[in-house]
Amino acid sequence: MPDVLVIGGGNAALCSALMAREAGASVLMLESAPKEWRGGNSMHVRNLRCMHDAPQDVLVEAYPEEEFWQDLLKVTGGITNEPLARMVIRHSSRCRPWMRKHGVHFQPPLSGALHVARTNAFFMGGGKALVNAYYRSAEVLGVKIRYSTPVKSLELKDGQFVAAITESGERITAKSCVLGCGGFESNLEWQREAWGQNERGEWTAENFLIRGTRFNQGVLLKFMIDAGADSIGDPTQAHCVAIDARAPLYDGGICTRIDCVSLGVVVNREAKRFYDEGEDFWPKRYAIWGRLVAQQPGQTAWSIIDQKAIGRFMPPVFDGTKANTLEELAVKIGVDPTTFMETLNAYNAACQPGTFDHTALDDCRTDGVVPAKTHWARVIDTAPFHAYPLKPGITFTYLGMKTDETAACRFGGVASTNLFAAGEMVAGNVLGKGYTAGVGMSIGTAFGRIAGVNAAASAGHHHPTFKEELAYAAGH
Incomplete structure (x- = not known):
């Protein structure tokens, strides 16, 4: 029987497995794929948002805790647990040496359109390289890994982990367990159920x-x-990006x-704009x-640009629809040309003179x-025109x-002493x-490393060096 069972195979699960093993625990990882x-999704990641008070190796200038917190506060609209968020932020300032020790490489700062050389450290080789580095390190350290082993249920007793039951019916016991097995984004039936139907009778998730x-x-x-664990979050809330409609159903990345x-500008199927395209920096x-x-x-929807925008953004993998006039573009993408021209003409007429600067919140507005379009508003008038x-x-x-700074799962407000969760x-x-x-x-x-350390401690193994880092992340 392993000391620690880690269910999942992405970044959070790997961080848990590595930390538990460093603490001296025996570790078994079960990856469903x-x-x-x-x-998991970590194959597709590219970078880590990092707090830093001064320039550091691959990070320029400074990105202090308060600015990171304000950025998070803005995007979440205040729907966040501040102590846990600040713990994650502080942890982000100190985790890279440990990541390097396990074979992760970072690339020099990026300049240009992404505007993140100050806030984000990019992985050399992307998420696939990060995942492979962690797996190599896990194997060297003696973490046992089983692939193609989906777990269908857990055996619990009074909020404590007893065993995992695999899809094949195998029962695997351990002294403690970390759930690092992701959200439900790939479950299209659950997505449809969560999002329901809109006022037009369409299933909102049908085209996800x-x-x-x-x-x-x-x-x-x-x-x-279903087992009564305390949960948190709205099932319709997700990291949900507007992507190329021609992308594959899974793993487009x-x-x-x-x-x-x-x-x-962005227009919908009715050829109308519906939101401020220039509200803030794209990242x-x-x-x-x-x-x-x-x-x-x-x-x-369709993203509409003219020739002036070409070269100012990372080009998509698929070419856009191209036309020499806006009317022709409307016909090609299948929206009503009259409404489309009304929308574009109204937008163009509303654009105010200003100094265009895509690296700043400029004064080009409508x-x-x-x-309104509050920044980077320029008349769309230079052929050829493009629609994505x-x-x-x-x-x-x-x-x-729902968890706390220990990453423990909770039942009726009581934290489990041997069942933890991390990542998604x-x-x-x-x-x-x-x-x-x-x-x-x-x-x-952050949660992956904390869950791994606490799962190991639950099994009687204490990490030799993580205590000070935990205290720092907790703000002590």
């Missing part, structure tokens, strides 16, 4: 695409909720993102657009049109286990809604 698809793994079906999340929204606001598109007819089709792309869901399973404690680039990795790394 086959080896070639291991890593899943940016990440097909293996996050939410099996243990549902089991835990980062390359399906459309990054030109702030450089033009801070890109994750609201999936939800916005989900609320439009047919869950579809006046007299609803919705958008659909909601779900990255991960926020419904999860607890993200809803910090992310009530909204998202800002890289914060999912901050949450997964």
Whole structure:
């Protein structure tokens, strides 16, 4: 029997397994995916949002705790647990040396359109390289890993973990357990049920695409909720991005993102604008657009730009629809040309003179049109014109286990002493809604490491060096 059983195979699960093993515990990991698809959504990640008070290796300038907190407060609209959020923020400032020790490499700061060289540390080789590094380190340390082993239920007694039951019926016992097995984003039936129907009688989730793994079906999340575990989060809240409508159903990842929204206008199937495209910098606001598109007819929209925008954003993997006139573009994308021209003409007429600067919150705005465009508003008048089709792309869901600074699962407000959760399973404690680039990795790394240490301690093994880091993250 292992000391610690870790269920899941992505970043949070790996952080838990590594920390528990460093503490001296024997560890078994169960990954539902086959080896070639291991890593959950972490395969698709690119960076980690990091607090830092001064320039650090791959991070420029400073990104202090208070600014990180204010960024999080803005995107969540205050629906966040401040002590836990601040714990994650402080943890993000100190985790990179440990990540490097386990083989993760960071790349030099990026400049240009993404505007995140100050706030985010990028992984050399992306999420796949990060996941592979952690798996290599886990194997060297003696963590036992089983692939293609989905768990269907847990055996619990008075809020304590007893055993995991796999889909094949095998019963696996351990002294403690960490649930790092993701949300329910890949479970399309659950998505439809959660989102329901809109006023037009359409199932809102009908056209959702899943940016990440097909293996996050939410099996243990549902089991835990049904078993009476304390949960947190709205099932319709998720990291939900407007992505290319031509993306595959699963695992499209980062390359399906459309990054030109702030450089033009977005219209729905009725050829009307519906939100301020220039509200804030794209890395801070890109994750609201999936939800916005989900609320439009047919869950579809188009990002419209002209030639002036080309070269100012990361080009999508698929070419957009191209036309020499706006009328021709409307016909090509199948929206009513008359309404489309009314929308574009009203927008163009509302654009005020200003100094365009995509690296700053500039003074290029509209006046007299609803919705307003508050920054980067330029007349769309230079052929050729481009349209990119958008659909909601779900990255991960926020419904999860209510927890505290120990990462313990709770039943009726009482913390379990040997059952912990990490990653997407607890993200809803910090992310009530909204998202800002890289914060999912901050949450997964913080709670993953804490869950691993506490699971090991529950089994009688104490990590030799993590105590001071925990105290710092907790604000002591």
